[in-house]
Amino acid sequence: MKQILYILILLLFASCNNKEKEKPLIYEDYQYHAANMIAQPKFYGDSLLYKMTGADAHLEMFYVDTKKFFFFV
Amino acid sequence: MNNKLDDVLSKLAINKDSVIINRPNEIKLESNSSVTFNMNARNLKIDTNKIIEIKYHQATYHITIPQMVDFVTMKSNLRGGAFAVTPDGETMISHGVAVSIKGEKSLTDLVNQLVDKTKSIEVSAQTLLDFVTNEIEYSDAEATSGGETIKRPDEILFTRNSDCSGKTILYASLLQQTKAKWCILYYEKHICIGVAGNFQTKNTSKISIDGVDYYIAETTAPNAKIGEDYWNGKLRADNLLYYQNPENGADIIDYQTKKPLEFLKMKVKD
Numbered sequence: 001m002k003q004i005l006y007i008l009i010l011l012l013f014a015s016c017n018n019k020e021k022e023k024p025l026i027y028e029d030y031q032y033h034a035a036n037m038i039a040q041p042k043f044y045g046d047s048l049l050y051k052m053t054g055a056d057a058h059l060e061m062f063y064v065d066t067k068k069f070f071f072f073v
Numbered sequence: 074m075n076n077k078l079d080d081v082l083s084k085l086a087i088n089k090d091s092v093i094i095n096r097p098n099e100i101k102l103e104s105n106s107s108v109t110f111n112m113n114a115r116n117l118k119i120d121t122n123k124i125i126e127i128k129y130h131q132a133t134y135h136i137t138i139p140q141m142v143d144f145v146t147m148k149s150n151l152r153g154g155a156f157a158v159t160p161d162g163e164t165m166i167s168h169g170v171a172v173s174i175k176g177e178k179s180l181t182d183l184v185n186q187l188v189d190k191t192k193s194i195e196v197s198a199q200t201l202l203d204f205v206t207n208e209i210e211y212s213d214a215e216a217t218s219g220g221e222t223i224k225r226p227d228e229i230l231f232t233r234n235s236d237c238s239g240k241t242i243l244y245a246s247l248l249q250q251t252k253a254k255w256c257i258l259y260y261e262k263h264i265c266i267g268v269a270g271n272f273q274t275k276n277t278s279k280i281s282i283d284g285v286d287y288y289i290a291e292t293t294a295p296n297a298k299i300g301e302d303y304w305n306g307k308l309r310a311d312n313l314l315y316y317q318n319p320e321n322g323a324d325i326i327d328y329q330t331k332k333p334l335e336f337l338k339m340k341v342k343d
Contacts, residue, residue, distance in 0.1 A: 025142065030121050033142045035114040043228040051088060051125045055084035056077070060109065067114040069271065072107045073081050 035062055035069065078108055087118045127230055131209045132186035134230045136179040144225045149177045153323020154336025159314075160327065164337065166221050167325055168238055168257055168264060169317040173246035175225050180226060184250040194253050195270040199299055201247040202290050206297050209243060210234040237264050240292035249319070256287055259315040259325070260308060266290040274300035280310050282318065282328075305336070 038049045039062035049059060060070040082089045094110040119138055127134040143149040151172045156164050173180050188197040209229060215222045216236035224232070224239040226246035235243070241257060241264045248255045254269035258280060266285025267280050277300050278289040288300035289308050297303060305311055311326045324333040 025139070027121070028115060030138055030142060031114050031117045031119060033136055033145055034119050035117060037141060037145070042232075044231045045233075048231065049085075052123070053084050053104060055081045057081045057085060062114075068111055069114060069117070070109060071081075071085070072109045072113045073078055 011051070015049075032067065035067065038062065078110075085118055086112055086116050088116055091116055097227070127233075129204070129233075131204060131208065132183055132188050134179065134183050136227055136230075140177075140179045141227055142175075144173075144227050149174055150237065151226065151319060151323060153301065156337040157325045157334040158329075158337060159334060165259070165315075165325075165334075166223055167317065167323065167324055167336075168242055168246075168259075169319065169325070171223050171242045172257075172319065173249050175249050177246070177250070180246055183230075184247055187247075188251065193270075194251065195272055195299070197251050197268065198248060198253045198255075198268045201251070201274070202244060202292065202297060202299060205240050205244045205292050206295050208233070209240055211240070211293050212236050215239065215304045237293050241266055244292050245319075254285065254287075255290075255319075256282060257317040258287070258289070258308070258313055259317070260312055261314060263304075263308070265292060265308065268299055270299075272298075272300040274298055276300070276302040278302040278308060280313055280316070280328075283317055305323075 002011060023042045034052060037044050038052065050056060057073045059070070060072055062069050074260075078141045080092070082092055086092050092110050092112045096108060124135045124137055127136075140149070142299065147170075151169050151174060153167060153170050155167055157167055159165055167200050174272050184201065188200050210233060212234040213236075215234070215238075221238065222236070224235055224242065226243045229235045229239045229243045244266050245255060245257060248266070248268065256267045258265050258267050266289075267282070268290050269285050269287050272288045274288070279286045279300060280289065281287075289302070290299045291297040291301075291308075294303040302308065310328070315322075315325050315334065316328055317324075317325050326333055
Protein backbone atom coordinates (compact mmCIF):
# COMPACT_ATOMS: atom_id res chain seq x y z
CA MET A 1 0.00 0.00 0.00
CA LYS A 2 2.83 2.34 0.99
CA GLN A 3 4.61 1.64 -2.30
CA ILE A 4 1.52 2.61 -4.28
CA LEU A 5 1.31 5.85 -2.30
CA TYR A 6 4.99 6.63 -3.03
CA ILE A 7 4.47 5.91 -6.73
CA LEU A 8 1.43 8.19 -6.79
CA ILE A 9 3.40 11.00 -5.12
CA LEU A 10 6.24 10.47 -7.59
CA LEU A 11 3.83 10.61 -10.54
CA LEU A 12 2.27 13.77 -9.11
CA PHE A 13 5.68 15.46 -8.90
CA ALA A 14 6.58 14.28 -12.39
CA SER A 15 3.37 15.71 -13.85
CA CYS A 16 3.89 19.02 -12.02
CA ASN A 17 7.41 19.25 -13.42
CA ASN A 18 6.20 18.54 -16.94
CA LYS A 19 3.81 21.48 -16.76
CA GLU A 20 6.69 23.78 -15.84
CA LYS A 21 8.70 22.77 -18.89
CA GLU A 22 8.87 25.53 -21.44
CA LYS A 23 7.46 24.87 -24.86
CA PRO A 24 10.22 24.69 -27.47
CA LEU A 25 10.16 27.62 -29.86
CA ILE A 26 8.95 27.04 -33.39
CA TYR A 27 9.91 28.84 -36.62
CA GLU A 28 6.99 31.24 -36.21
CA ASP A 29 8.26 32.29 -32.77
CA TYR A 30 11.68 33.05 -34.21
CA GLN A 31 10.07 35.05 -37.03
CA TYR A 32 8.17 37.17 -34.51
CA HIS A 33 11.21 37.72 -32.30
CA ALA A 34 13.29 38.59 -35.37
CA ALA A 35 10.62 41.10 -36.46
CA ASN A 36 10.70 42.78 -33.06
CA MET A 37 14.49 42.97 -33.14
CA ILE A 38 14.54 44.42 -36.66
CA ALA A 39 12.05 47.06 -35.46
CA GLN A 40 14.38 48.22 -32.67
CA PRO A 41 17.39 49.89 -34.33
CA LYS A 42 18.26 51.59 -31.04
CA PHE A 43 19.06 48.16 -29.62
CA TYR A 44 20.24 46.21 -32.67
CA GLY A 45 21.51 48.85 -35.08
CA ASP A 46 19.85 49.78 -38.35
CA SER A 47 21.30 47.01 -40.49
CA LEU A 48 19.91 43.97 -38.68
CA LEU A 49 17.44 43.28 -41.50
CA TYR A 50 20.32 43.06 -43.96
CA LYS A 51 22.43 40.99 -41.56
CA MET A 52 19.58 38.53 -41.01
CA THR A 53 18.16 38.23 -44.52
CA GLY A 54 20.64 39.79 -46.93
CA ALA A 55 17.81 41.98 -48.27
CA ASP A 56 18.71 45.60 -48.99
CA ALA A 57 15.39 47.12 -47.88
CA HIS A 58 14.42 49.74 -45.33
CA LEU A 59 11.89 49.19 -42.61
CA GLU A 60 9.29 51.92 -42.43
CA MET A 61 7.09 50.47 -39.71
CA PHE A 62 6.31 47.24 -37.90
CA TYR A 63 2.88 47.00 -36.31
CA VAL A 64 3.06 44.73 -33.27
CA ASP A 65 -0.71 44.19 -33.13
CA THR A 66 -1.19 43.08 -36.75
CA LYS A 67 2.39 41.77 -37.05
CA LYS A 68 2.64 43.61 -40.35
CA PHE A 69 5.84 45.03 -41.84
CA PHE A 70 5.98 48.08 -44.10
CA PHE A 71 9.19 48.34 -46.11
CA PHE A 72 10.54 50.48 -48.90
CA VAL A 73 13.31 49.92 -51.42
CA MET B 74 13.83 48.98 -59.70
CA ASN B 75 11.91 45.81 -60.55
CA ASN B 76 15.10 43.77 -60.45
CA LYS B 77 16.05 45.24 -57.10
CA LEU B 78 12.57 44.65 -55.71
CA ASP B 79 12.62 41.07 -56.99
CA ASP B 80 15.98 40.50 -55.33
CA VAL B 81 14.76 41.99 -52.04
CA LEU B 82 11.55 39.99 -52.04
CA SER B 83 13.30 36.74 -52.84
CA LYS B 84 15.54 37.29 -49.81
CA LEU B 85 12.91 38.71 -47.48
CA ALA B 86 9.68 36.82 -48.16
CA ILE B 87 8.83 33.13 -47.97
CA ASN B 88 5.93 33.69 -50.34
CA LYS B 89 6.54 36.61 -52.71
CA ASP B 90 2.95 36.46 -54.00
CA SER B 91 1.48 37.41 -50.63
CA VAL B 92 3.53 40.62 -50.42
CA ILE B 93 1.41 43.70 -51.12
CA ILE B 94 3.40 46.06 -53.33
CA ASN B 95 2.39 49.68 -53.56
CA ARG B 96 3.10 50.93 -57.06
CA PRO B 97 1.43 54.36 -57.26
CA ASN B 98 2.17 54.96 -60.91
CA GLU B 99 4.41 52.48 -62.61
CA ILE B 100 4.67 54.38 -65.89
CA LYS B 101 5.94 57.52 -64.19
CA LEU B 102 8.16 55.56 -61.82
CA GLU B 103 11.73 56.80 -62.10
CA SER B 104 14.63 54.44 -61.69
CA ASN B 105 15.59 55.92 -58.35
CA SER B 106 12.05 56.16 -56.93
CA SER B 107 11.29 54.11 -53.87
CA VAL B 108 8.69 51.36 -53.84
CA THR B 109 6.84 50.46 -50.67
CA PHE B 110 5.48 47.06 -49.79
CA ASN B 111 4.01 45.32 -46.78
CA MET B 112 3.84 41.77 -45.55
CA ASN B 113 3.07 39.76 -42.44
CA ALA B 114 5.84 38.76 -40.05
CA ARG B 115 4.92 35.11 -40.76
CA ASN B 116 6.16 35.66 -44.29
CA LEU B 117 9.59 36.83 -43.08
CA LYS B 118 12.24 34.51 -44.44
CA ILE B 119 14.84 33.85 -41.76
CA ASP B 120 17.48 31.18 -41.50
CA THR B 121 17.79 30.08 -37.88
CA ASN B 122 21.16 28.48 -38.66
CA LYS B 123 22.63 31.61 -40.21
CA ILE B 124 25.55 33.08 -38.30
CA ILE B 125 25.33 36.85 -38.07
CA GLU B 126 28.73 38.54 -37.91
CA ILE B 127 29.71 41.80 -36.24
CA LYS B 128 33.30 42.61 -37.09
CA TYR B 129 35.55 44.35 -34.57
CA HIS B 130 39.25 45.16 -34.90
CA GLN B 131 40.37 42.40 -32.58
CA ALA B 132 37.65 39.80 -33.13
CA THR B 133 34.34 39.01 -34.83
CA TYR B 134 31.18 38.48 -32.86
CA HIS B 135 29.12 35.54 -34.19
CA ILE B 136 25.54 34.95 -33.16
CA THR B 137 22.51 33.07 -34.52
CA ILE B 138 18.86 34.14 -34.27
CA PRO B 139 18.06 31.43 -31.67
CA GLN B 140 20.97 32.69 -29.53
CA MET B 141 19.61 36.24 -29.83
CA VAL B 142 16.16 35.00 -28.85
CA ASP B 143 17.67 33.28 -25.80
CA PHE B 144 18.85 36.71 -24.66
CA VAL B 145 15.42 38.24 -25.31
CA THR B 146 13.63 35.49 -23.39
CA MET B 147 16.23 35.73 -20.58
CA LYS B 148 17.39 32.11 -21.04
CA SER B 149 20.95 33.35 -21.44
CA ASN B 150 20.85 35.94 -18.65
CA LEU B 151 21.38 35.68 -14.91
CA ARG B 152 17.74 36.69 -14.27
CA GLY B 153 16.41 37.65 -10.83
CA GLY B 154 14.48 40.72 -9.73
CA ALA B 155 14.67 43.66 -12.09
CA PHE B 156 13.71 46.57 -9.81
CA ALA B 157 15.14 46.92 -6.32
CA VAL B 158 14.02 49.42 -3.68
CA THR B 159 16.76 51.46 -2.00
CA PRO B 160 16.64 52.40 1.73
CA ASP B 161 15.46 55.86 0.56
CA GLY B 162 12.46 54.24 -1.10
CA GLU B 163 13.72 54.87 -4.60
CA THR B 164 13.64 52.29 -7.35
CA MET B 165 16.83 51.15 -9.02
CA ILE B 166 17.36 48.78 -11.91
CA SER B 167 19.39 45.64 -11.35
CA HIS B 168 22.09 45.45 -14.00
CA GLY B 169 22.93 41.89 -13.01
CA VAL B 170 19.74 40.53 -14.59
CA ALA B 171 21.03 41.49 -18.04
CA VAL B 172 24.44 39.86 -17.56
CA SER B 173 24.98 36.66 -19.51
CA ILE B 174 25.14 33.22 -17.94
CA LYS B 175 28.37 31.23 -18.01
CA GLY B 176 28.84 29.20 -21.17
CA GLU B 177 26.69 31.40 -23.43
CA LYS B 178 27.95 30.30 -26.83
CA SER B 179 28.23 33.58 -28.74
CA LEU B 180 30.13 35.30 -25.93
CA THR B 181 32.29 32.26 -25.19
CA ASP B 182 33.35 32.32 -28.84
CA LEU B 183 34.15 36.03 -28.64
CA VAL B 184 36.15 35.61 -25.43
CA ASN B 185 38.05 32.67 -26.95
CA GLN B 186 39.08 34.93 -29.85
CA LEU B 187 40.18 37.73 -27.53
CA VAL B 188 42.03 36.00 -24.72
CA ASP B 189 45.05 33.76 -24.66
CA LYS B 190 44.05 30.84 -22.44
CA THR B 191 47.67 30.22 -21.43
CA LYS B 192 47.79 33.66 -19.76
CA SER B 193 46.63 34.46 -16.23
CA ILE B 194 43.11 35.48 -15.20
CA GLU B 195 44.43 39.00 -14.56
CA VAL B 196 45.78 39.28 -18.12
CA SER B 197 42.53 37.90 -19.56
CA ALA B 198 40.43 40.32 -17.48
CA GLN B 199 42.55 43.24 -18.71
CA THR B 200 42.32 42.07 -22.34
CA LEU B 201 38.53 41.95 -22.09
CA LEU B 202 38.46 45.40 -20.46
CA ASP B 203 40.60 46.73 -23.33
CA PHE B 204 38.00 45.40 -25.76
CA VAL B 205 35.11 47.08 -23.92
CA THR B 206 36.91 50.40 -23.38
CA ASN B 207 38.36 50.68 -26.87
CA GLU B 208 35.97 48.90 -29.21
CA ILE B 209 32.66 49.90 -27.61
CA GLU B 210 32.05 53.61 -27.97
CA TYR B 211 30.74 55.58 -25.00
CA SER B 212 27.22 56.81 -25.80
CA ASP B 213 26.48 60.28 -24.44
CA ALA B 214 22.99 60.03 -25.90
CA GLU B 215 22.26 56.93 -23.84
CA ALA B 216 23.81 58.38 -20.70
CA THR B 217 21.86 61.62 -20.92
CA SER B 218 18.57 60.26 -22.24
CA GLY B 219 16.85 60.95 -18.92
CA GLY B 220 15.94 57.33 -18.28
CA GLU B 221 18.04 54.26 -17.64
CA THR B 222 18.72 52.27 -20.80
CA ILE B 223 19.55 48.65 -20.11
CA LYS B 224 20.92 46.77 -23.07
CA ARG B 225 21.69 43.09 -23.16
CA PRO B 226 25.25 42.06 -24.11
CA ASP B 227 24.35 41.11 -27.69
CA GLU B 228 22.56 44.45 -28.17
CA ILE B 229 25.67 46.34 -27.06
CA LEU B 230 27.77 44.33 -29.50
CA PHE B 231 25.28 44.98 -32.31
CA THR B 232 25.13 48.75 -31.71
CA ARG B 233 28.85 49.03 -30.76
CA ASN B 234 28.04 51.65 -28.14
CA SER B 235 26.57 52.15 -24.70
CA ASP B 236 26.94 54.13 -21.48
CA CYS B 237 28.47 52.93 -18.20
CA SER B 238 25.48 50.62 -17.63
CA GLY B 239 25.79 48.79 -20.93
CA LYS B 240 29.57 48.65 -20.88
CA THR B 241 29.43 47.20 -17.36
CA ILE B 242 26.87 44.59 -18.44
CA LEU B 243 28.99 43.61 -21.45
CA TYR B 244 32.23 43.45 -19.46
CA ALA B 245 30.57 41.33 -16.75
CA SER B 246 29.14 39.05 -19.46
CA LEU B 247 32.59 38.57 -20.99
CA LEU B 248 34.16 37.91 -17.57
CA GLN B 249 31.44 35.31 -17.02
CA GLN B 250 33.04 33.27 -19.80
CA THR B 251 36.35 33.17 -17.89
CA LYS B 252 37.30 32.02 -14.41
CA ALA B 253 37.59 35.59 -13.13
CA LYS B 254 35.80 36.52 -9.91
CA TRP B 255 33.94 39.80 -10.29
CA CYS B 256 31.14 41.94 -8.89
CA ILE B 257 29.05 44.91 -10.00
CA LEU B 258 29.68 48.12 -8.02
CA TYR B 259 26.85 50.66 -7.84
CA TYR B 260 27.65 54.32 -7.10
CA GLU B 261 25.55 57.47 -7.26
CA LYS B 262 24.93 57.86 -11.02
CA HIS B 263 27.74 55.48 -11.95
CA ILE B 264 28.37 51.78 -12.19
CA CYS B 265 31.49 49.70 -12.81
CA ILE B 266 32.99 46.29 -12.21
CA GLY B 267 35.28 44.99 -9.49
CA VAL B 268 37.65 42.17 -10.45
CA ALA B 269 39.46 39.99 -7.92
CA GLY B 270 43.12 39.16 -8.59
CA ASN B 271 46.69 40.35 -8.27
CA PHE B 272 46.78 43.59 -10.20
CA GLN B 273 49.98 45.60 -10.28
CA THR B 274 48.88 49.14 -10.84
CA LYS B 275 49.99 52.71 -10.21
CA ASN B 276 47.05 53.58 -7.99
CA THR B 277 45.48 50.64 -6.30
CA SER B 278 41.79 51.36 -6.50
CA LYS B 279 39.92 48.52 -4.86
CA ILE B 280 36.91 47.59 -2.74
CA SER B 281 36.96 44.85 -0.13
CA ILE B 282 33.85 42.66 -0.06
CA ASP B 283 33.56 39.59 2.18
CA GLY B 284 37.34 39.51 2.61
CA VAL B 285 38.03 39.64 -1.14
CA ASP B 286 39.69 42.65 -2.79
CA TYR B 287 37.92 43.67 -5.98
CA TYR B 288 40.00 46.00 -8.16
CA ILE B 289 37.99 48.65 -9.93
CA ALA B 290 37.63 48.16 -13.67
CA GLU B 291 36.38 51.38 -15.24
CA THR B 292 34.66 50.56 -18.52
CA THR B 293 34.11 54.13 -19.75
CA ALA B 294 37.75 55.28 -19.83
CA PRO B 295 39.68 54.33 -23.01
CA ASN B 296 42.66 52.07 -22.22
CA ALA B 297 41.63 51.89 -18.55
CA LYS B 298 43.76 49.60 -16.43
CA ILE B 299 42.19 47.44 -13.74
CA GLY B 300 42.88 48.98 -10.34
CA GLU B 301 43.68 52.45 -11.62
CA ASP B 302 41.68 55.41 -10.41
CA TYR B 303 40.04 57.50 -13.14
CA TRP B 304 37.60 59.33 -10.86
CA ASN B 305 39.93 61.20 -8.49
CA GLY B 306 39.06 58.93 -5.59
CA LYS B 307 35.30 59.19 -6.07
CA LEU B 308 34.97 55.41 -6.49
CA ARG B 309 36.42 54.66 -3.06
CA ALA B 310 34.59 52.40 -0.61
CA ASP B 311 32.96 55.31 1.32
CA ASN B 312 31.03 56.24 -1.81
CA LEU B 313 30.01 52.70 -2.80
CA LEU B 314 26.26 52.28 -2.39
CA TYR B 315 25.55 48.70 -3.43
CA TYR B 316 27.17 45.68 -4.98
CA GLN B 317 26.05 42.56 -6.74
CA ASN B 318 28.06 39.38 -6.74
CA PRO B 319 26.82 36.72 -9.18
CA GLU B 320 28.03 33.98 -6.83
CA ASN B 321 25.38 35.13 -4.33
CA GLY B 322 22.56 35.13 -6.85
CA ALA B 323 20.63 38.19 -7.98
CA ASP B 324 20.71 40.01 -4.63
CA ILE B 325 21.84 43.62 -4.59
CA ILE B 326 23.62 44.23 -1.28
CA ASP B 327 23.78 47.55 0.56
CA TYR B 328 27.53 48.05 1.07
CA GLN B 329 27.14 49.89 4.36
CA THR B 330 24.56 47.66 6.05
CA LYS B 331 25.40 44.43 4.15
CA LYS B 332 21.66 43.80 3.83
CA PRO B 333 20.05 42.81 0.52
CA LEU B 334 17.63 45.26 -1.07
CA GLU B 335 14.03 44.18 -1.56
CA PHE B 336 12.88 43.67 -5.13
CA LEU B 337 9.59 45.02 -6.40
CA LYS B 338 7.08 42.26 -6.89
CA MET B 339 5.17 42.91 -10.06
CA LYS B 340 1.88 41.13 -10.67
CA VAL B 341 0.60 40.65 -14.16
CA LYS B 342 -3.09 41.52 -14.40
CA ASP B 343 -5.37 39.08 -16.20
